[in-house]
Amino acid sequence: MNKKHPPVHQIELRIVKLSELFNSMDPTPFHHRNLDTDAEEFLESWALEFPQGSHFKIIIHIEQMPQENPTALVTEAIHNYFEYKSVRSKLNLHQLLLEGRISLLIGLGFLTMCLLGADILAANFANNTFLRLLKESLLIGGWVAMWRPMQIFLYGWWPIVRKGKIYHNLGRAIVHVVPVKS
Structure with missing residues (x-):
């Protein structure tokens, strides 16, 4: 079986001196320092254009x-x-999924109360226009309470996973430093 290797994409960055690559406000040694914001954004934006x-x-x-x-x-x-950014991405995903689970419990509880209230209003006050309006409002409000957990579980997690994979692959990139040819 012939296993395909993922593509290797080349990203090139031009700087005047080495210190431009690092955040000058970070006092730690070079190999532990944050990258300069512009350099980070440049590398990240190029990398995010490619498949994860x-x-x-x-x-x-x-x-x-x-x-x-x-x-x-x-x-x-x-x-x-x-x-480090890859690890932070995993932590952010974990935090988002925890928030999603808590939001889901709260949303389900609120939806249950709204549905019960709407059933009580429907059974006892079917002819009153104001109470029918209140019943419909309870139904709508209960389902709106489910919006946040649904947004998290359907759409919110995958951009974080994608960025995490890109960061992971940037953390294993082949790096060459070359002088600018005159």
């Missing part, structure tokens, strides 16, 4: 290349940063 199973090759062109080859340092920093 894609693998990446990141080429960073530096105009003022340091004396020592920074490839190992930059590779470790990019891998650490996007692995």
